[in-house]
Amino acid sequence: MPGRTTAGHRASKPPLPAGAAPGISVARPWSATGDGVLLSVRLTPKGGRDGIDGIETLADGRAVLKARVRSAPVEGAANKALIALIAETAGVPRSAVGFVAGETARIKRLRIAGDAAAVIAALARSAERKAGA
Numbered sequence: 001m002p003g004r005t006t007a008g009h010r011a012s013k014p015p016l017p018a019g020a021a022p023g024i025s026v027a028r029p030w031s032a033t034g035d036g037v038l039l040s041v042r043l044t045p046k047g048g049r050d051g052i053d054g055i056e057t058l059a060d061g062r063a064v065l066k067a068r069v070r071s072a073p074v075e076g077a078a079n080k081a082l083i084a085l086i087a088e089t090a091g092v093p094r095s096a097v098g099f100v101a102g103e104t105a106r107i108k109r110l111r112i113a114g115d116a117a118a119v120i121a122a123l124a125r126s127a128e129r130k131a132g133a
Helices: 077-090 116-132
Strands: 030-033 036-044 051-057 063-068 097-101 107-113
Touching: 030 116, 036 077, 036 116, 051 077, 051 116, 063 077, 077 097, 077 107, 077 116
Parallel strands: 036 063
Antiparallel strands: 030 036, 036 107, 051 063, 097 107
């Protein structure tokens, strides 16, 4: 019978991480590195405004930060706008944000140089503000 162990008892679900609520994803689109943060972003160009739209879990289970920019994806304009948006959100200079992968794709991987804890805190505040709105 599905969901039962061989002894006939229900199989228990693994415990939630500390601070997690049932039904709420705890996956995060960022990870700390020795010199900063790696960030996965899903960019929507020509999105009507520049902003962060929260965190989304993709079908494959990866978490991404949803971002939109007014710029069109022409000659790198949307990528430049994304770098400016992420730099402002993270509280770092634009020169501290760069592409690791995905310059021509919707899903992008960025490296943000700086204090990882401060950058992650700023990104989390921005994502939570949108989730709470």
